Amino acid sequence: MGKLVRAQAICNSEVAFIAWEADGAIDGCLGFMVTRVHLDANGMEIERRNLPAWVAFETQSNPDWEEQDTSVWPIQKFSWRDLTLRRSRDKLAIRPLDFSVRYEIVPVGLAGPGRPAVPASATAQPGKYKGKPIALHLCGAPVLSNVIRVSLRHGDAAAAFTNGILSTQNLRKQLKTPAGKAPTKAQVDKHIAKAGDAIREFLAGDVLPTLRLLFQRANDIGGKVLLALYELADDELIDLLLANQARLELILTTAGNVPPKKGSGKPAQWDTTNADARAALAKVLGKRLHSRWFNNSAHIGHNKFAVLLSSTGATEAVWTGSTNWTPTGLCAQTNNTVIVNSPDVAGLYRNYWQRLLADKLPTPKPQSAPLASNQGAALRSSNTKAFGFTLDQGQTAGSIWFSPNTAKVGTPATRTVPGDLADVFQLMKAAKQAIFFLVFNPGRTSDDEGDDLNTVVAAGIEFGRLDPGLIVTGAISDPTAVPGYVAPPKGAPKPKVKIPQLAIFKPAGAPNVLMIRAAAINDLIGDFQRELLSAGHAIIHDKIVVIDPMSEQDCVVITGSHNLGFKASYANDENLLIIRGNRSLALAYATHVLDVYEHYKFRAALEQQKREALLAGKKVPAQPTGKGFLQTRPDWQEPYFDGRKGREGAYFLSAPL
Numbered sequence: 001m002g003k004l005v006r007a008q009a010i011c012n013s014e015v016a017f018i019a020w021e022a023d024g025a026i027d028g029c030l031g032f033m034v035t036r037v038h039l040d041a042n043g044m045e046i047e048r049r050n051l052p053a054w055v056a057f058e059t060q061s062n063p064d065w066e067e068q069d070t071s072v073w074p075i076q077k078f079s080w081r082d083l084t085l086r087r088s089r090d091k092l093a094i095r096p097l098d099f100s101v102r103y104e105i106v107p108v109g110l111a112g113p114g115r116p117a118v119p120a121s122a123t124a125q126p127g128k129y130k131g132k133p134i135a136l137h138l139c140g141a142p143v144l145s146n147v148i149r150v151s152l153r154h155g156d157a158a159a160a161f162t163n164g165i166l167s168t169q170n171l172r173k174q175l176k177t178p179a180g181k182a183p184t185k186a187q188v189d190k191h192i193a194k195a196g197d198a199i200r201e202f203l204a205g206d207v208l209p210t211l212r213l214l215f216q217r218a219n220d221i222g223g224k225v226l227l228a229l230y231e232l233a234d235d236e237l238i239d240l241l242l243a244n245q246a247r248l249e250l251i252l253t254t255a256g257n258v259p260p261k262k263g264s265g266k267p268a269q270w271d272t273t274n275a276d277a278r279a280a281l282a283k284v285l286g287k288r289l290h291s292r293w294f295n296n297s298a299h300i301g302h303n304k305f306a307v308l309l310s311s312t313g314a315t316e317a318v319w320t321g322s323t324n325w326t327p328t329g330l331c332a333q334t335n336n337t338v339i340v341n342s343p344d345v346a347g348l349y350r351n352y353w354q355r356l357l358a359d360k361l362p363t364p365k366p367q368s369a370p371l372a373s374n375q376g377a378a379l380r381s382s383n384t385k386a387f388g389f390t391l392d393q394g395q396t397a398g399s400i401w402f403s404p405n406t407a408k409v410g411t412p413a414t415r416t417v418p419g420d421l422a423d424v425f426q427l428m429k430a431a432k433q434a435i436f437f438l439v440f441n442p443g444r445t446s447d448d449e450g451d452d453l454n455t456v457v458a459a460g461i462e463f464g465r466l467d468p469g470l471i472v473t474g475a476i477s478d479p480t481a482v483p484g485y486v487a488p489p490k491g492a493p494k495p496k497v498k499i500p501q502l503a504i505f506k507p508a509g510a511p512n513v514l515m516i517r518a519a520a521i522n523d524l525i526g527d528f529q530r531e532l533l534s535a536g537h538a539i540i541h542d543k544i545v546v547i548d549p550m551s552e553q554d555c556v557v558i559t560g561s562h563n564l565g566f567k568a569s570y571a572n573d574e575n576l577l578i579i580r581g582n583r584s585l586a587l588a589y590a591t592h593v594l595d596v597y598e599h600y601k602f603r604a605a606l607e608q609q610k611r612e613a614l615l616a617g618k619k620v621p622a623q624p625t626g627k628g629f630l631q632t633r634p635d636w637q638e639p640y641f642d643g644r645k646g647r648e649g650a651y652f653l654s655a656p657l
Contacts, residue, residue, distance in 0.1 A: 031074025253301025
């Protein structure tokens with residue numbers, strides 16, 4: 001008869017990931033009651049919060065998606081995400097940062113000799129669901145996790161993440177979406193474009209206050225901000241720049257275009273995303289606004305970074321990441337931002353900012369006309385090497401790559417692996433236990449990539465085959481970037497029945513490689529209602545690779561604006577930040593990857609099931625509706641003891657924290 005033996009937790013500033021282990025199947029166990037225990041500065045317990053739960057037992061139903069807790073609906077997994085670590089899902093309230101918690105996990109289930117009833121919970125809501133209540137009993141002793149500190153800060157680095165997943169039942173509830181319908185983009189846009197809106201603030205997470213803090217720091221020290229942006233269309237952030245214009249110098253590239261109508265004879269309109277912000281800022285910045293014109297589809301100025309300077313012009317800190325300064329970038333995509341508090345690292349970014357400034361591109365006339373711009377040889381040559389640095393008094397090392405970093409753009413037939421990606425691939429190849437990633441669209445990858453490594457997705461497959469024990473887990477936004485994607489033939493008629501694109505990819509010869517695509521619930525299933533997948537093109541917009549995050553020496557975080565494919569290195573203005581040896585930061589980024597991956601995994605499985613049925617000429621399997629998914633038998637545990645499930649959780653128990 002099994003019992004719990006240990007538990008561990010990791011976190012970032014938004015969520016926690018908890019994993020636990022038993023030495024065998026637990027008799028009568030229907031799941032686990034998980035309690036978050038808040039601690040004071042001395043490590044003494046000050047508050048207990050039973051984690052919320054929304055998924056009912058299969059004999060019950062939760063049609064209005066009312067919150068219960070795990071004393072009513074336990075967790076039928078050996079790992080869990082605490083989504084309410086900071087932010088309530090029902091009221092959108094927020095808990096201030098910098099506090100400590102640990103978790104108590106206890107098995108609960110069927111009645112039996114010596115099993116006391118689960119104590120009454122103040123957060124349970126009897127009568128808020130349909131079906132007969134199931135009386136749960138304690139099936140064994142609890143285990144306690146390690147203590148985690150919930151903070152943005154990780155040594156000299158600070159990391160923030162958006163909550164920009166739209167395909168949630170919680171968003172449906174906040175928008176008061178009628179049963180049977182999905183939220184609309186227009187409904188979401190109304191909230192995310194409005195400064196101070198509770199839904200906007202919730203979805204933006206800590207990224208929005210982090211951007212505000214950047215200018216607060218500049219004002220506090222009488223300093224200046226050197227900013228390089230791709231997309232700028234968020235009214236609140238434009239107002240922030242206007243209010244702080246005296247401390248700002250901005251390189252603003254072009255973004256967005258509207259293709260001409262067929263037969264109109266008119267050219268495409270360029271810079272449609274940034275035109276309004278550019279006009280407003282030009283009035284106050286004058287010569288401190290530097291327009292970088294890429295009115296073509298071959299190149300983009302994809303950077304988003306800011307350098308903080310002191311009152312004397314000395315470098316203080318740098319902000320970078322994947323977040324575009326638009327409502328969708330802040331609120332309707334998964335994104336990250338990192339601030340590195342290092343004069344040396346900030347100095348490297350300032351030098352790059354100055355090189356961008358010196359790389360003069362022609363101004364199109366009129367300004368909406370197409371332009372065959374290409375970065376100059378001097379800029380390309382200066383970016384052909386990595387720039388190294390140390391942090392945390394020499395305890396952390398890292399390097400930065402800037403793009404474009406090849407002599408010329410080249411064609412797919414003539415391209416060699418650029419230096420930045422060669423560096424990334426080498427780090428991935430050296431992974432000892434695990435690689436976790438999130439990508440938007442690094443490029444296409446065949447399902448049999450071999451040695452043709454052109455993206456981190458292809459590299460993950462290759463290295464997972466070379467080392468069958470290596471865990472490679474990740475989520476992809478764009479369907480065309482999922483390995484094995486095949487574009488429909490040009491001119492082919494639209495099919496009568498739309499078959500979903502591949503949503504789960506598990507390559508042959510790599511038993512621990514699993515990649516999933518972002519998806520939403522499109523058909524009613526259980527108590528789940530229809531969801532909105534996106535409010536724009538990107539869904540997952542992060543560009544993240546995390547290597548061996550449990551290792552103090554070997555952990556690596558790779559982030560920045562770089563899409564992690566060849567085009568970013570050859571054709572775009574980009575920055576790629578690599579930080580090695582900061583385990584706290586690596587675990588924060590790993591938590592974000594797992595948060596996104598775990599959310600989309602269930603939805604991807606539904607998409608894949610539908611795809612396989614339609615490809616086989618069968619009817620899509622009828623899904624149960626109006627009922628929960630929790631099993632009323634203890635055999636739900638079996639996949640965790642025969643190897644079918646639990647690999648990610650087991651990894652995060654592989655070393656003490």
